[in-house]
Amino acid sequence: MKLLEPIKVKDTEFKNRVMMSPMCMYSVEKQDGVATDFHYVHYVTRAIGGVGYIMLESTAVLPNGRISYEDLGLWDDKHVAPLKKIVDAVHKYGAKIGVQISHAGRKSRTDNIVSSTDVPFSDKNLTPKMLDEEGIKEIVKAFGQAARRANEAGFDSIELHGAHGYLIAQFISDVTNQRTDKYKDGTLFLKEIIDEVLLYFPKEKILQIRVSGYEYHDLGMTPYDWASILNTFKDKIDIVNVSSGGILPTPVKDYPGYQLPYAKIIKEETGLVTIGGGQIDDPLLAEAAILDGTMDMAYFGRKLLKEPYFIFQLDDQLLPKQYTRARGLISK
Ligand SMILES: Cc1cc2nc3c(=O)[nH]c(=O)nc-3n(C[C@H](O)[C@H](O)[C@H](O)COP(=O)(O)O)c2cc1C
Incomplete structure (x- = not known):
């Protein structure tokens, strides 16, 4: 099946299209952003389970x-070594690995929170301080330093978290950006982050x-x-991961594949x-969407929480050598 066929992006070959x-x-234990044994086992298990990315x-x-x-962090050099351990083991089991670097802005449940705006996310959230140019510069620099550490840890990719109403989205969206300064155009914030990274x-x-x-x-x-924003960054961005929602606490009616139409438009455009x-x-469903050109790869979230080894149910020839005696067993 096409979902299990490799795909190459620049010099990186993913052995299949499952992300x-x-x-x-x-699951950080001391509020210090440092990856724990849980993170190691959690991610390496999915690599052993045959996930390509x-x-x-x-x-x-x-x-x-x-x-x-x-939450995990990449704001300090002490974060690198435990992440590198995860990256090295994931590579050993044949998967590629990226890190989603992010700033939650007004959706942060920590203190001293900041945003593009001084309007809180909801009446349960703190009121953010509206960032001035100096504060913006500090965050842009932090993205760059996180990128440096991600590279030192050996990650194959970086995903900028521009979705779900977090800080990049807070600048990009007219729902949360009523600024009058040059950052009224939220793409400027994103451009500065990309260039710094x-x-x-x-x-x-x-x-x-x-x-x-x-x-x-x-x-x-x-x-x-x-x-149209992504088209201005096409020489810098290699992959887009399409999700939806999150800018306001309004519930979304979801059903299998509900976000695929957005992926299709973004891919086409x-x-x-x-x-x-x-x-x-x-x-x-992922196979059909790849075959009909809606998308190139599929992400699986909750399915992989419940079934880290679902790939072997699609093709038990993919079982790692230690598990080959399970071949031929009917699992459902
Ligand atoms: C426990 C949990 C944590 C999540 N955390 C993140 C996150 O850190 N970053 C992100 O972009 N999306 C996050 N999401 C959204 C998932 O990446 C995914 O888009 C969403 O669950 C829908 O995919 P699924 O139906 O395959 O789970 C999270 C979802 C779950 C269930």
Whole structure:
């Protein structure tokens, strides 16, 4: 099946088109951003399970950019060694691995939070301080330093978290950007981040971005809005990962494949390598969307939490050598 065929992006060959979606595990033990044994076992298990591409969960570039105090971080050099251990083991089992670097802005549940705006996310969240130019510069620099550390840890790619109403999205979206300064155009913030990241992350590696292809709001982003922004960065960004929602705490009606139409439009309009997904429980849905040109790769989130070895149910010839005696067993 095409889902299990390799795909090459720049110099990186993914052995199949299954990406483990970034998922916060809220499992840092000392509120210090340092990866733990849990993270090692969790990610390496999916590599042994045959996943071609693993995306590490949202990893904060600054302490007040964490979604929660239990998030991973890349704001200090001490974060590199435990992440490198994960990266090396994931590579050993044949998968590629990226890290999603992020700043949660007004959605952070830490303290001293900042944003493009001084309007809180909801009445349960703190009121953010509206960033001035100096504060913006500090965050842009932090993205660059996180990128340097990601490279030192050996990651194959960086995913900028531009989705789900976090800080990049807060600048990009008209729902959360009513500024009057030069950052009224939120793409400037994104451009500065991309340029800073590329000072420290080698051009041969992959830079990708996760976007909310649709924000479910009249003022919010549409797939066409994102496509036109991405078209201005096509010489810098290699892959787009399409999700949706998150700019406001409004519930979204989801169903299997509900975000795939946004991925399709973004792929058609940009020609970028596109990863789509959302509520994909049946891998045949991902297979169909790859075959019909909606996307190039599929992300699986919750399915991989429940079934880290689902790939072997698609083809038990892929079982690692230690597990070959399971071949031929009917598993469902
Ligand atoms: C426990 C959990 C944590 C998540 N954390 C992140 C995250 O860190 N970054 C992100 O972009 N999306 C995050 N998401 C969203 C997933 O990456 C994915 O887009 C979403 O779960 C839909 O895909 P699925 O239906 O295959 O799970 C998270 C989802 C779950 C269930």
